[in-house]
Amino acid sequence: MQSGILVNLLLPLAIGIIMLGLGLSLTLDDFKRVGRYPRAVFVGLFLQTVLLPWAAFFIAIAFKLSPSLAVGLMLLAAAPGGATANIYSHLARGDVALNITLTAVNSILCLITLPIIMNLSLAYFFGAGQYVPPPLRKILEVCAIILLPVAIGMLIRARWPERAxxxxxxxxxxxVVVLAVLICAAIYVERSKIVDAVVAVGAACLLFNVVSMVIGYFTPLVLKLPPPQATAIAMEIGIHNGTLAIFVALNVLGNVEASIPPAIYSLMMYFTAAAMAVLVKPREEAGAPTPAR
Structure with missing residues (x-):
């Protein structure tokens, strides 16, 4: 991962492609839909932006992760949901419209929440004064990499909907293929250095993934939201944009070890999401999907 091509070209390209694909699936109605069922959107955003970082924090403490690995796990928790959550939500009979809305809103919201969580994590795990605050230019790059492709994708969707x-x-x-190749390439390049780190953080990543989906599914049910919305929220907060977290770790923080948790998580989350879809699908099929409120 020390390769300049991987860090400075391929990772931003992968993020751009992912965010472009997200933009192709979005319309202005996806943002307006927030007003139609604010309770479900609020629950999903609260779980993802407030509760998940605390879950990642306590897991990092419990597993006694190194400062770099702990920060990497926190970056992952701060990253927005991935567009792939829509696919898994559809397979599990979830409320895909809610997924799209949560992804759209949180992708914008993370421009504020991600730097805050990143800096608080650096201050706690590395100690005040023992880290160099990330330069503003890098933060602006992250914002541009998120916003511009999404805007282009939305413009294409508005002008040429059938093509989009x-x-x-x-x-x-x-x-997804590009992401998988980049993760495998990154692991191969640093294979001699990250074996111990992978062993140390693998269980923590798995636990965080399971906790995310369990919280995402059962909290909405406790709050009397319909099961399809619970499924949508579980998929949304269980599937993260790991590429963005990896990019921030490498290109903003310059910390190879911090990129390991999101890399590992990105590999395993698709398997746990598939298992989740199988487990909740019978429940969703028991009744017709209820419109979001």
Whole structure:
């Protein structure tokens, strides 16, 4: 991962492709929909932006992760949901419209929450005064990498909706393949250095993934939201944009070890999401999907 091409070109390209694919699936109505069922959106955003960082924090403490690995786990918790959550939510009979809305809103919201969580994590795990605050230019780069491709994708969707809908799935598949290749390449390049770190953080990542999905599913049910919305929220907060977290760790913080938790999580979350879909699908099929409120 010390390769300049990997860090400075391929990772930003992968994020751009992923965010472009997200933009192709979005319309202005996805943002307006927040007013139609604010309770479900509030619950999903609260769990993702407030509760998940605390869960990651306590897991990092419990597993006694090194400062770099702990910060990497916190970056992962601060990253917005991935567009792939829509696919898994659809397979599990979840409320896909809610997924799209949560992804859209949280992708914008993370421009504020991610730097805050990142700096608080650096201050706590490394100690005040023992880290160099990330430069503003890098933060602005992250904002641009998130916003510009999404805006371009939304513009294409507005101007040429049929082409956008046709391109959405191929772009999403390509983005997943690019992400997998980058993760494998990164692990190979640093294979001699990260074996111990992978062992140390693997269980923590798995626990965080399971906790995220369990909280995401049962909290909405306790709050009397319909099961399809519970499924949507569980998938949304269980599937993260790991590429963004990896990019921030490498390109903003310059910390290879901090990129390991999101890399590992990005590999395992698809398997746990598939298991989750199998477990909750019978419940969703028991009744017709209820419109979000």
């Amino acid at each position: 809908i046709g391109a959405e799935k191929p772009v999403r598949i390509f983005a």
